[in-house]
Amino acid sequence: MPPTGLFISFEGIDGAGKSSHMDALAAAFRAQGRNVVCTREPGGTPLAEKLRAMLLHDSMDALTEALLVFAGRRDHLRTVIEPALVRGDVVLCDRFTDATFAYQGGGRGFDWQSLSLLERLAQTGLALQPDLMREPDLTLWFDLAPAVAAARLAGARSPDRFEALDQAFFERVAQGYARRAAEAPQRFAQLDAAQEREHVWLQLQAVLVQRGWLPAMGAAA
Numbered sequence: 001m002p003p004t005g006l007f008i009s010f011e012g013i014d015g016a017g018k019s020s021h022m023d024a025l026a027a028a029f030r031a032q033g034r035n036v037v038c039t040r041e042p043g044g045t046p047l048a049e050k051l052r053a054m055l056l057h058d059s060m061d062a063l064t065e066a067l068l069v070f071a072g073r074r075d076h077l078r079t080v081i082e083p084a085l086v087r088g089d090v091v092l093c094d095r096f097t098d099a100t101f102a103y104q105g106g107g108r109g110f111d112w113q114s115l116s117l118l119e120r121l122a123q124t125g126l127a128l129q130p131d132l133m134r135e136p137d138l139t140l141w142f143d144l145a146p147a148v149a150a151a152r153l154a155g156a157r158s159p160d161r162f163e164a165l166d167q168a169f170f171e172r173v174a175q176g177y178a179r180r181a182a183e184a185p186q187r188f189a190q191l192d193a194a195q196e197r198e199h200v201w202l203q204l205q206a207v208l209v210q211r212g213w214l215p216a217m218g219a220a221a
C-alpha cells in the first residue's frame with residue numbers, strides 16, 4: 001500500500017512564533033523515515049513568490065489581495081503540494097487558506113462567502129480527488145493575544161504591509177482565525193502560543209501523537 005500523504009498548515013497572527021516549530025516538526029517526521037516538503041504561502045512556487053512580493057509591498061484593495069493569494073495558491077497546489085501528496089510525502093505549509101479568511105476576511109473585512117467561493121474554485125480539480133476540495137489534514141493554530149504578538153515583533157525588522165498594521169487589525173485577524181476554527185473544529189488544533197517555546201512544542205507534539213502521526217516519544221525541538 002502506498003504511504004498516505006499528509007498536509008499540515010501552520011497558522012497564527014504575525015509574531016505567534018509558528019515558523020520556528022516547522023523545522024522541528026519536519027525533523028520529527030524525517031526521523032520516522034518520511035519525506036517532508038516544507039513550503040509557505042503566499043509563495044511556494046516561482047510564480048507564487050512573485051505574487052507574494054506584490055502582495056506584501058504594493059498597494060491594493062482586499063479583493064485584489066484575495067485574487068492574488070488564490071492565484072498563487074492554485075499554482076502552489078498544482079505544482080508542489082498535490083504532487084507531494086501523490087508521492088506520499090508530508091507537506092508542512094507556513095500559512096494556507098485560513099490566513100486568507102483571517103487577513104482578507106477578518107482583518108480587511110472582505111466578504112466571507114466570496115472567499116469561500118474562491119476557495120472552492122482554487123482548491124478543487126486536483127490530481128488525487130478531483131471532485132473534492134483540497135484542504136489541510138490538520139491546521140496548527142498558534143493562538144496568541146495581538147498585544148503579546150506586537151510586543152514580540154517590536155523592532156524585530158522592517159515590517160511588510162501587514163506587519164505595519166495596528167493592533168485593531170490583528171484583533172480582527174485573530175477573530176477571523178477563531179471563526180475558521182469554529183467552522184472546522186476537527187481540522188484545527190489550537191495551541192497556546194503564549195507559553196514558552198518548549199511548552200508550545202510539547203502541545204504540538206501531543207496533537208500529532210494523538211492523531212497517530214508521530215510516536216509517543218518523538219524528537220525534541
Ligand code: TYD
Pocket residue numbers: 014019040041042069094095096097099100101103104160162163
Ligand atoms: P508570513 O509568511 O508570515 O511572512 P513573514 O513570516 O515572512 O513575515 O506572511 C506574510 C503576510 O501575508 C502575513 O502578514 C499574512 C499575509 N497573508 C495574507 O494576508 N493572506 C494570505 O492568504 C496569506 C497566506 C498571508
